[in-house]
Amino acid sequence: xxxxxxxxxxxxxxxxxxxxxxxxxxxxxxxxxxxxxxxxxxxxxxxxxxxxxxxxxxxxxxxxxxxxxxxxxxxxxxxxxxxxxxxxxxxxxxxxxxxxxxxxxxxx
Amino acid sequence: xxxxxxxxxxxxxxxxxxxxxxxxxxxxxxxxxxxxxxxxxxxxxxxxxxxxxxxxxxxxxxxxxxxxxxxxxxxxxxxxxxxxxxxxxxxxxxxxxxxxxxxxxxxxxxxxxxxxxxxxxxxxxx
Numbered sequence: 001x002x003x004x005x006x007x008x009x010x011x012x013x014x015x016x017x018x019x020x021x022x023x024x025x026x027x028x029x030x031x032x033x034x035x036x037x038x039x040x041x042x043x044x045x046x047x048x049x050x051x052x053x054x055x056x057x058x059x060x061x062x063x064x065x066x067x068x069x070x071x072x073x074x075x076x077x078x079x080x081x082x083x084x085x086x087x088x089x090x091x092x093x094x095x096x097x098x099x100x101x102x103x104x105x106x107x108x
Numbered sequence: 109x110x111x112x113x114x115x116x117x118x119x120x121x122x123x124x125x126x127x128x129x130x131x132x133x134x135x136x137x138x139x140x141x142x143x144x145x146x147x148x149x150x151x152x153x154x155x156x157x158x159x160x161x162x163x164x165x166x167x168x169x170x171x172x173x174x175x176x177x178x179x180x181x182x183x184x185x186x187x188x189x190x191x192x193x194x195x196x197x198x199x200x201x202x203x204x205x206x207x208x209x210x211x212x213x214x215x216x217x218x219x220x221x222x223x224x225x226x227x228x229x230x231x232x233x234x
Binding site for chain 1: 154155156157168170171172204209211213216218219220221222224225226227
């Protein structure tokens with residue numbers, strides 16, 4: 001089972017700043033089969049990125065994914081108020097699918 | 109427009125069997141390129157993938173829970189049902205039904221989850 005470790009656990013930033021969230025895998029994630037989700041309190045997660053870097057429908061261009069192998073990054077170039085949430089990475093290149101423990105992005 | 113919604117009991121007793129139903133619209137599970145799955149999230153904790161079922165009736169389960177899980181589909185009702193036996197308080201969680209899009213490579217499906225139901229919170233307590 002591939003373990004995903006997200007860092008930092010909490011990220012405190014202000015609107016307009018740049019956010020960089022990391023996801024490290026215990027084994028190589030095949031074919032960059034890595035997705036990112038955003039979850040707000042009391043809501044279901046929302047798909048942001050799949051295939052490591054492909055934006056899902058409706059995701060704004062300020063959100064981007066990168067990386068390969070065991071190291072992946074989610075970048076939000078200029079934070080908007082609606083971006084403050086918890087973010088999870090998920091690998092789907094190996095069964096069972098696994099999620100990271102999440103990064104909470106909070107307003108500073 | 110794809111929507112999914114979970115239904116089932118809010119409270120189950122330890123050792124009982126949980127049955128959850130996912131009712132969906134906007135797609136059919138008898139067409140290619142479609143999968144429906146289940147993911148859970150204990151309160152304040154991370155997400156955990158449980159099971160998948162595909163248009164061709166292939167199924168995939170989380171190995172550590174496979175002996176307790178069964179997923180089935182009813183095409184005519186646009187429903188997927190998850191059963192989990194021998195429930196324990198550690199199974200207390202919000203259970204989500206998800207629509208997946210996948211790549212089919214190396215002879216298997218590899219899914220990302222593009223639509224989610226709102227989730228249903230299930231407590232396990234005596």
